[in-house]
Amino acid sequence: MGSKETTYQKIYEENCPKVMRLCLGYTAGNESLAKDLVQETFIKVWQNLEGFRNESGFGTWIYRICVNTCLAELRKERKKDRKLQIDGLQVSDSSENPADKEDMLNQLYTCINKLSSTNKAIILLELEGVPQLEISEIIGIKHEALRTRIYRIKQQLTKCVNNE
């Protein structure tokens, strides 16, 4: 394996889980669609690897590619996504049970899917624990504006998950 391929494998191994979670969020938990988007993201990473200029962190760079891939590709699948939405799921407070956890995740996916595409990207990055300064760099919104926006989306999301 050449040096580009070795670097690529390392990038894939380190970033695959977070890219997959982000794509799952975009596809409302549809694994097969999410896998396609993960593949599409890493294909773009390969194609742009030589153009990476270290102007931002590597993680930020990959998140940008992933968010943009989801933004561009999901528009094709919107109708399918809508069909996947499961409305009105009851969420139990005792979520240690795997089935309950699954319900909670499904409800979370459903609620995320109700957000606009940019808000979806913002909250998915926030759920991942990405620092807000990095999120503002990925999305292209000023930090102050982003903070207010995140506060609103968090409220909206928590309310939706709790069926309020």
Place this chain on the structure above:
Amino acid sequence: MNNFEDLQNKWQSQSGVSATEDGFKSLLKSVKAIEKKQKTGNIVLTLTILILVAFLVYVSGYENVTFLLGIGLMIGSLVARIGLELYSLKKLRNIDFSKNARTFKVDLTKYYSLRKYTHYLLTPLAIIIYAVGFIILLPLFKASLSSGFYIYILVSSVVFLFVFSVFIYKQIKFELNKLKELNTKD
């Protein structure tokens, strides 16, 4: 009651999202396949252009102005339309996915807005030029071909034009929907 921190914990503890050796191998295979496909595409395109040029050189020996005009308009409009499509595809591929989401969205919107000129102006123009070229050729076909073959050419060209138009219509509808969604306020 779930607060945001609960949701965040649940989100980050999702299982079944780890990188595997097989996953990487399959990814690398796809990457290589895309590169190979692009190379093959370029070879096919170069060969097509060479064949078309050879054909035009060959038919120019006929010195029949009507025939040359008709066939020239037909081939010319098709080549121009395909060339435009390839140029658009290249432009789409060149959109930088590593820019921030807001800039990327602006770039994508610009791309699809420009495509409207192709859909509303250049494509109808190409179809009209193609049809004019075909109509110019019809008297020559009628004079030199059997009536059965002439009718076959007439019917098949109408069918081709219909199928081609349906294909283009679907593409236009898809791209305009994309543009509409891109323009939806976030």
